[in-house]
Amino acid sequence: MAKIKKLPGLAVINGFKGSIDFYVCRGIACVRKWPHSPGHKRAPAVEAQWTPFTEATRLWSMLSPAVQDAYSRMARGTNLTGRDLSVKCYLTNLSIVRL
Protein backbone atom coordinates (compact mmCIF):
# COMPACT_ATOMS: atom_id res chain seq x y z
CA MET A 1 0.00 0.00 0.00
CA ALA A 2 1.24 3.46 -0.78
CA LYS A 3 -0.20 6.90 -0.19
CA ILE A 4 -0.58 9.11 -3.23
CA LYS A 5 -1.30 12.81 -3.45
CA LYS A 6 -4.42 12.53 -5.54
CA LEU A 7 -6.52 9.83 -7.18
CA PRO A 8 -6.00 9.63 -10.93
CA GLY A 9 -8.91 9.98 -13.31
CA LEU A 10 -11.57 7.30 -13.57
CA ALA A 11 -10.21 6.13 -16.94
CA VAL A 12 -6.80 5.48 -15.35
CA ILE A 13 -8.38 3.74 -12.36
CA ASN A 14 -10.41 1.51 -14.66
CA GLY A 15 -7.38 0.85 -16.81
CA PHE A 16 -5.54 -0.74 -13.89
CA LYS A 17 -8.53 -2.81 -12.79
CA GLY A 18 -7.32 -6.27 -11.83
CA SER A 19 -3.71 -5.27 -11.10
CA ILE A 20 -3.69 -2.02 -9.10
CA ASP A 21 -6.40 -0.83 -6.78
CA PHE A 22 -6.93 2.87 -6.05
CA TYR A 23 -8.99 3.75 -2.99
CA VAL A 24 -9.53 6.37 -0.28
CA CYS A 25 -8.91 5.51 3.37
CA ARG A 26 -9.85 8.13 5.98
CA GLY A 27 -9.65 10.81 3.35
CA ILE A 28 -6.20 9.75 2.13
CA ALA A 29 -5.80 8.57 -1.44
CA CYS A 30 -4.04 5.18 -1.54
CA VAL A 31 -2.93 2.61 -4.02
CA ARG A 32 -2.29 -1.08 -3.50
CA LYS A 33 -1.93 -4.39 -5.28
CA TRP A 34 -5.30 -5.66 -6.48
CA PRO A 35 -6.73 -7.66 -3.57
CA HIS A 36 -7.18 -11.40 -3.93
CA SER A 37 -9.16 -13.80 -1.80
CA PRO A 38 -6.98 -15.54 0.77
CA GLY A 39 -9.07 -18.69 0.33
CA HIS A 40 -9.56 -20.65 3.53
CA LYS A 41 -6.62 -19.08 5.34
CA ARG A 42 -8.67 -16.59 7.40
CA ALA A 43 -8.22 -14.99 10.78
CA PRO A 44 -10.13 -16.65 13.68
CA ALA A 45 -12.33 -13.56 14.01
CA VAL A 46 -13.31 -13.85 10.36
CA GLU A 47 -13.95 -17.60 10.67
CA ALA A 48 -16.16 -16.94 13.69
CA GLN A 49 -18.49 -14.97 11.42
CA TRP A 50 -18.99 -17.81 8.95
CA THR A 51 -21.65 -19.65 10.94
CA PRO A 52 -23.77 -16.56 11.69
CA PHE A 53 -23.44 -15.43 8.09
CA THR A 54 -24.53 -18.83 6.78
CA GLU A 55 -27.46 -18.76 9.17
CA ALA A 56 -28.33 -15.19 8.24
CA THR A 57 -28.52 -16.02 4.55
CA ARG A 58 -30.79 -18.98 5.23
CA LEU A 59 -33.13 -17.09 7.55
CA TRP A 60 -35.13 -15.23 4.93
CA SER A 61 -37.23 -18.23 3.95
CA MET A 62 -38.03 -18.86 7.63
CA LEU A 63 -39.43 -15.38 8.22
CA SER A 64 -43.18 -14.89 8.26
CA PRO A 65 -44.69 -12.65 5.56
CA ALA A 66 -45.25 -9.93 8.18
CA VAL A 67 -41.56 -9.85 9.07
CA GLN A 68 -40.47 -9.99 5.41
CA ASP A 69 -42.80 -7.08 4.66
CA ALA A 70 -41.27 -5.08 7.50
CA TYR A 71 -37.77 -5.61 6.07
CA SER A 72 -38.92 -4.76 2.56
CA ARG A 73 -40.55 -1.57 3.83
CA MET A 74 -37.31 -0.60 5.56
CA ALA A 75 -35.36 -1.20 2.35
CA ARG A 76 -37.51 1.10 0.22
CA GLY A 77 -35.55 4.02 -1.17
CA THR A 78 -32.17 2.35 -0.60
CA ASN A 79 -29.94 0.21 -2.78
CA LEU A 80 -30.61 -2.77 -0.52
CA THR A 81 -33.30 -5.43 -0.64
CA GLY A 82 -35.30 -6.58 2.33
CA ARG A 83 -33.22 -9.73 2.35
CA ASP A 84 -29.98 -7.73 2.43
CA LEU A 85 -31.28 -5.80 5.42
CA SER A 86 -32.29 -8.98 7.23
CA VAL A 87 -28.70 -10.26 6.91
CA LYS A 88 -27.25 -6.97 8.13
CA CYS A 89 -29.68 -6.77 11.06
CA TYR A 90 -28.82 -10.32 12.05
CA LEU A 91 -25.07 -9.79 11.99
CA THR A 92 -24.77 -6.29 13.43
CA ASN A 93 -27.21 -3.70 14.66
CA LEU A 94 -24.89 -0.77 15.01
CA SER A 95 -25.17 0.55 11.50
CA ILE A 96 -28.88 -0.13 10.95
CA VAL A 97 -31.11 0.82 13.86
CA ARG A 98 -29.80 3.49 16.20
CA LEU A 99 -31.45 4.23 19.50
Place this chain on the structure above:
Amino acid sequence: MNNFAVLDIAYTHYDAGAYICVKTNHACHLSLYHTIYPPGRHKTSRIERGLAVPWGAYFCFVAWEEIEQSDAGDTIYHRFNVLPWMVLTTKWFAFRGTIGGVLSPSVSCIFEHQHPGGLPMSVVLYPDSPGDLCEINTGVPNACPNHYLNINEVVPDEDTSYIEQWLPVFTSVKTDLYNLGTGTLGKIESITLHSRAKRIWGAINTTLVSLTIKTHGSIRYYSTGPLPLAWVDRYRNLPLNPITGLPWTQTDINDLQAGVTLSWYTGGAWLSKARVTQFNLIVVRGINCPDDPS
Protein backbone atom coordinates in the same frame (compact mmCIF):
# COMPACT_ATOMS: atom_id res chain seq x y z
CA MET B 1 -24.05 -18.36 18.78
CA ASN B 2 -24.88 -14.84 19.91
CA ASN B 3 -27.28 -13.75 17.18
CA PHE B 4 -31.05 -13.83 16.99
CA ALA B 5 -33.72 -13.11 14.40
CA VAL B 6 -37.39 -12.39 14.89
CA LEU B 7 -39.19 -15.01 12.80
CA ASP B 8 -42.81 -14.07 13.40
CA ILE B 9 -44.98 -11.67 15.35
CA ALA B 10 -48.52 -11.78 16.77
CA TYR B 11 -50.69 -9.07 18.31
CA THR B 12 -53.42 -9.19 20.93
CA HIS B 13 -55.22 -5.87 20.97
CA TYR B 14 -57.21 -4.69 23.94
CA ASP B 15 -58.96 -1.46 24.80
CA ALA B 16 -56.02 0.27 26.46
CA GLY B 17 -53.01 -1.34 24.81
CA ALA B 18 -51.73 -4.42 23.05
CA TYR B 19 -49.70 -7.50 23.79
CA ILE B 20 -46.99 -8.30 21.30
CA CYS B 21 -45.56 -11.80 21.11
CA VAL B 22 -42.59 -12.61 18.90
CA LYS B 23 -40.82 -15.85 18.09
CA THR B 24 -37.06 -15.95 17.58
CA ASN B 25 -34.79 -18.57 16.03
CA HIS B 26 -32.62 -18.83 19.18
CA ALA B 27 -33.50 -18.53 22.87
CA CYS B 28 -32.76 -14.99 24.01
CA HIS B 29 -34.06 -12.26 26.28
CA LEU B 30 -35.50 -9.33 24.35
CA SER B 31 -36.41 -5.73 24.96
CA LEU B 32 -38.86 -3.87 22.78
CA TYR B 33 -38.15 -0.26 21.81
CA HIS B 34 -41.19 1.65 20.64
CA THR B 35 -42.01 5.16 19.57
CA ILE B 36 -44.95 7.06 18.18
CA TYR B 37 -42.68 8.95 15.77
CA PRO B 38 -41.66 7.48 12.40
CA PRO B 39 -37.96 6.54 12.62
CA GLY B 40 -35.71 8.89 10.67
CA ARG B 41 -34.09 7.31 7.63
CA HIS B 42 -30.55 8.43 6.78
CA LYS B 43 -29.00 7.27 3.54
CA THR B 44 -25.38 6.20 3.64
CA SER B 45 -22.72 5.95 0.98
CA ARG B 46 -19.34 4.24 0.74
CA ILE B 47 -16.17 4.93 -1.23
CA GLU B 48 -15.75 2.33 -3.92
CA ARG B 49 -12.54 2.61 -5.87
CA GLY B 50 -12.37 6.28 -5.15
CA LEU B 51 -16.00 7.08 -5.84
CA ALA B 52 -18.77 7.69 -3.30
CA VAL B 53 -21.68 5.42 -4.20
CA PRO B 54 -25.07 5.04 -2.49
CA TRP B 55 -24.94 2.10 -0.15
CA GLY B 56 -27.77 1.74 2.34
CA ALA B 57 -29.47 3.49 5.19
CA TYR B 58 -29.68 3.59 8.93
CA PHE B 59 -32.71 4.42 11.04
CA CYS B 60 -32.92 6.58 14.14
CA PHE B 61 -35.51 6.02 16.84
CA VAL B 62 -36.54 9.19 18.62
CA ALA B 63 -38.45 9.53 21.90
CA TRP B 64 -38.42 5.77 22.31
CA GLU B 65 -39.43 3.76 25.33
CA GLU B 66 -38.12 0.36 26.36
CA ILE B 67 -40.15 -2.61 27.54
CA GLU B 68 -38.49 -5.81 28.72
CA GLN B 69 -40.15 -9.11 27.88
CA SER B 70 -42.42 -10.48 30.61
CA ASP B 71 -41.02 -14.02 30.31
CA ALA B 72 -38.09 -14.81 32.58
CA GLY B 73 -34.73 -15.88 31.17
CA ASP B 74 -33.85 -16.71 27.57
CA THR B 75 -36.90 -17.88 25.63
CA ILE B 76 -38.05 -18.61 22.10
CA TYR B 77 -41.40 -16.80 22.57
CA HIS B 78 -41.30 -13.28 23.98
CA ARG B 79 -44.31 -11.37 25.31
CA PHE B 80 -44.57 -7.60 25.80
CA ASN B 81 -47.41 -5.53 27.16
CA VAL B 82 -47.41 -2.19 25.36
CA LEU B 83 -49.50 0.03 27.60
CA PRO B 84 -50.85 2.56 26.92
CA TRP B 85 -51.43 2.29 23.20
CA MET B 86 -54.33 4.38 22.03
CA VAL B 87 -56.71 2.87 19.52
CA LEU B 88 -56.08 3.93 15.89
CA THR B 89 -52.60 5.25 16.66
CA THR B 90 -49.46 3.83 15.04
CA LYS B 91 -46.28 2.78 16.75
CA TRP B 92 -42.91 1.80 15.37
CA PHE B 93 -40.86 -0.73 17.27
CA ALA B 94 -37.80 -2.95 17.09
CA PHE B 95 -36.19 -5.55 19.33
CA ARG B 96 -32.73 -5.95 20.80
CA GLY B 97 -31.68 -8.54 23.30
CA THR B 98 -29.17 -10.60 25.19
CA ILE B 99 -28.19 -14.25 24.93
CA GLY B 100 -26.87 -15.74 28.14
CA GLY B 101 -26.66 -12.24 29.57
CA VAL B 102 -24.42 -10.98 26.74
CA LEU B 103 -25.72 -8.25 24.45
CA SER B 104 -26.43 -9.69 21.03
CA PRO B 105 -25.19 -7.82 17.97
CA SER B 106 -28.50 -8.54 16.23
CA VAL B 107 -31.50 -6.27 15.92
CA SER B 108 -34.89 -6.94 14.45
CA CYS B 109 -36.43 -5.06 11.57
CA ILE B 110 -38.57 -2.05 12.39
CA PHE B 111 -42.22 -2.96 12.68
CA GLU B 112 -44.99 -0.48 12.03
CA HIS B 113 -48.42 -1.27 13.42
CA GLN B 114 -51.69 0.55 13.99
CA HIS B 115 -53.85 -0.43 16.96
CA PRO B 116 -57.23 -1.36 15.45
CA GLY B 117 -59.06 -1.51 18.81
CA GLY B 118 -60.07 -4.51 20.84
CA LEU B 119 -62.07 -5.79 23.76
CA PRO B 120 -60.69 -5.65 27.30
CA MET B 121 -58.63 -8.66 28.36
CA SER B 122 -61.49 -9.66 30.66
CA VAL B 123 -64.89 -9.54 28.98
CA VAL B 124 -68.25 -10.08 30.67
CA LEU B 125 -70.85 -11.64 28.40
CA TYR B 126 -74.49 -11.19 29.35
CA PRO B 127 -77.50 -13.27 28.27
CA ASP B 128 -78.98 -11.68 25.16
CA SER B 129 -81.57 -14.18 23.94
CA PRO B 130 -83.34 -17.37 25.08
CA GLY B 131 -81.49 -20.67 24.85
CA ASP B 132 -82.84 -24.19 24.45
CA LEU B 133 -84.31 -24.53 27.97
CA CYS B 134 -86.67 -22.30 29.96
CA GLU B 135 -87.86 -24.58 32.77
CA ILE B 136 -87.67 -22.34 35.84
CA ASN B 137 -91.30 -21.58 36.55
CA THR B 138 -91.33 -17.92 37.59
CA GLY B 139 -89.82 -14.89 35.91
CA VAL B 140 -90.32 -11.34 37.19
CA PRO B 141 -91.19 -9.27 35.26
CA ASN B 142 -90.59 -11.35 32.09
CA ALA B 143 -92.00 -14.83 31.69
CA CYS B 144 -90.56 -17.61 29.52
CA PRO B 145 -88.96 -17.50 27.05
CA ASN B 146 -87.68 -14.04 28.06
CA HIS B 147 -86.20 -14.98 31.42
CA TYR B 148 -82.86 -13.75 30.18
CA LEU B 149 -84.13 -10.16 30.49
CA ASN B 150 -84.54 -10.65 34.26
CA ILE B 151 -80.99 -11.69 35.00
CA ASN B 152 -78.80 -9.89 32.44
CA GLU B 153 -78.27 -6.61 34.29
CA VAL B 154 -74.75 -5.25 34.72
CA VAL B 155 -75.38 -4.20 38.31
CA PRO B 156 -77.57 -6.70 40.17
CA ASP B 157 -81.01 -5.29 40.91
CA GLU B 158 -81.66 -7.93 43.58
CA ASP B 159 -85.43 -8.41 44.03
CA THR B 160 -86.50 -6.08 41.21
CA SER B 161 -86.07 -8.59 38.39
CA TYR B 162 -85.28 -12.26 38.84
CA ILE B 163 -86.18 -15.84 38.12
CA GLU B 164 -87.31 -18.22 40.87
CA GLN B 165 -88.43 -21.77 41.38
CA TRP B 166 -90.54 -23.65 43.91
CA LEU B 167 -88.80 -26.92 44.65
CA PRO B 168 -91.55 -29.09 46.07
CA VAL B 169 -90.19 -32.57 45.53
CA PHE B 170 -86.87 -34.34 45.86
CA THR B 171 -86.48 -34.65 42.13
CA SER B 172 -87.08 -31.02 41.26
CA VAL B 173 -84.36 -29.94 38.83
CA LYS B 174 -85.13 -26.92 36.66
CA THR B 175 -82.78 -25.31 34.16
CA ASP B 176 -82.69 -22.10 32.14
CA LEU B 177 -80.21 -21.73 29.31
CA TYR B 178 -79.37 -18.49 27.52
CA ASN B 179 -77.45 -17.37 24.51
CA LEU B 180 -74.74 -14.86 25.30
CA GLY B 181 -73.50 -11.85 23.40
CA THR B 182 -70.04 -12.31 21.93
CA GLY B 183 -67.40 -10.36 20.05
CA THR B 184 -64.00 -11.05 18.56
CA LEU B 185 -62.26 -12.55 21.55
CA GLY B 186 -59.21 -14.17 19.93
CA LYS B 187 -57.37 -16.61 22.15
CA ILE B 188 -59.29 -17.53 25.31
CA GLU B 189 -57.52 -18.31 28.57
CA SER B 190 -60.56 -19.38 30.56
CA ILE B 191 -64.23 -18.73 31.18
CA THR B 192 -65.96 -18.22 34.51
CA LEU B 193 -69.67 -18.69 35.07
CA HIS B 194 -71.22 -16.33 37.59
CA SER B 195 -74.63 -16.16 39.22
CA ARG B 196 -76.10 -14.21 42.10
CA ALA B 197 -78.79 -16.16 43.93
CA LYS B 198 -80.41 -16.86 47.29
CA ARG B 199 -82.86 -19.16 49.05
CA ILE B 200 -86.06 -17.30 49.87
CA TRP B 201 -88.06 -20.06 51.48
CA GLY B 202 -87.33 -23.33 53.22
CA ALA B 203 -84.83 -24.61 55.72
CA ILE B 204 -81.08 -24.43 55.38
CA ASN B 205 -79.49 -26.77 52.83
CA THR B 206 -82.69 -27.22 50.87
CA THR B 207 -81.89 -25.35 47.65
CA LEU B 208 -78.99 -25.71 45.31
CA VAL B 209 -77.86 -23.59 42.39
CA SER B 210 -75.77 -25.16 39.68
CA LEU B 211 -74.06 -23.20 36.94
CA THR B 212 -74.88 -24.85 33.66
CA ILE B 213 -73.49 -24.86 30.15
CA LYS B 214 -74.45 -26.47 26.89
CA THR B 215 -71.58 -26.94 24.48
CA HIS B 216 -71.18 -29.31 21.53
CA GLY B 217 -74.74 -30.53 22.23
CA SER B 218 -74.03 -31.69 25.79
CA ILE B 219 -75.18 -30.10 29.05
CA ARG B 220 -72.84 -29.90 32.04
CA TYR B 221 -73.93 -28.92 35.57
CA TYR B 222 -71.52 -27.43 38.11
CA SER B 223 -72.99 -27.42 41.62
CA THR B 224 -71.95 -24.46 43.72
CA GLY B 225 -73.55 -25.69 46.93
CA PRO B 226 -76.69 -24.86 48.93
CA LEU B 227 -77.95 -21.31 49.05
CA PRO B 228 -78.20 -19.08 52.12
CA LEU B 229 -81.02 -16.62 52.72
CA ALA B 230 -78.82 -13.64 51.77
CA TRP B 231 -77.75 -12.91 48.21
CA VAL B 232 -74.55 -14.70 47.35
CA ASP B 233 -72.31 -14.70 44.26
CA ARG B 234 -71.29 -18.09 42.96
CA TYR B 235 -68.52 -18.71 40.43
CA ARG B 236 -67.18 -21.64 38.48
CA ASN B 237 -63.97 -21.33 36.46
CA LEU B 238 -63.53 -23.51 33.38
CA PRO B 239 -60.06 -23.21 31.80
CA LEU B 240 -60.89 -25.92 29.26
CA ASN B 241 -63.98 -26.89 27.33
CA PRO B 242 -65.20 -29.94 29.29
CA ILE B 243 -66.34 -31.70 26.12
CA THR B 244 -63.24 -31.26 23.99
CA GLY B 245 -60.73 -31.09 26.84
CA LEU B 246 -59.06 -28.24 24.91
CA PRO B 247 -58.85 -24.50 25.48
CA TRP B 248 -62.02 -22.61 24.61
CA THR B 249 -62.22 -21.25 21.09
CA GLN B 250 -64.15 -18.41 19.51
CA THR B 251 -66.40 -21.01 17.85
CA ASP B 252 -67.06 -22.67 21.21
CA ILE B 253 -68.10 -19.34 22.71
CA ASN B 254 -70.25 -18.43 19.71
CA ASP B 255 -72.17 -21.71 20.08
CA LEU B 256 -72.22 -21.77 23.87
CA GLN B 257 -75.40 -21.61 25.91
CA ALA B 258 -75.14 -21.04 29.63
CA GLY B 259 -77.50 -20.54 32.53
CA VAL B 260 -78.54 -21.84 35.93
CA THR B 261 -80.16 -24.95 37.36
CA LEU B 262 -82.16 -24.78 40.58
CA SER B 263 -82.75 -28.00 42.45
CA TRP B 264 -83.77 -29.47 45.78
CA TYR B 265 -80.88 -30.39 48.04
CA THR B 266 -80.61 -33.05 50.68
CA GLY B 267 -81.86 -32.42 54.24
CA GLY B 268 -84.23 -29.91 55.76
CA ALA B 269 -87.81 -29.28 54.84
CA TRP B 270 -89.40 -30.83 51.81
CA LEU B 271 -90.51 -27.52 50.39
CA SER B 272 -88.16 -24.72 49.38
CA LYS B 273 -87.71 -21.90 46.91
CA ALA B 274 -84.67 -20.28 45.22
CA ARG B 275 -84.21 -17.03 43.33
CA VAL B 276 -81.56 -15.83 40.85
CA THR B 277 -81.14 -12.14 40.04
CA GLN B 278 -78.01 -12.07 37.88
CA PHE B 279 -76.13 -14.37 35.56
CA ASN B 280 -73.17 -13.76 33.26
CA LEU B 281 -70.05 -15.27 31.82
CA ILE B 282 -66.58 -13.80 32.33
CA VAL B 283 -64.12 -14.53 29.54
CA VAL B 284 -60.42 -14.01 30.20
CA ARG B 285 -58.64 -13.49 26.90
CA GLY B 286 -55.21 -14.97 26.27
CA ILE B 287 -52.15 -13.55 24.51
CA ASN B 288 -51.75 -14.70 20.91
CA CYS B 289 -48.34 -15.99 19.94
CA PRO B 290 -46.97 -17.21 16.62
CA ASP B 291 -47.76 -20.89 16.02
CA ASP B 292 -50.88 -20.75 18.23
CA PRO B 293 -53.70 -22.83 16.72
CA SER B 294 -56.16 -20.42 15.16
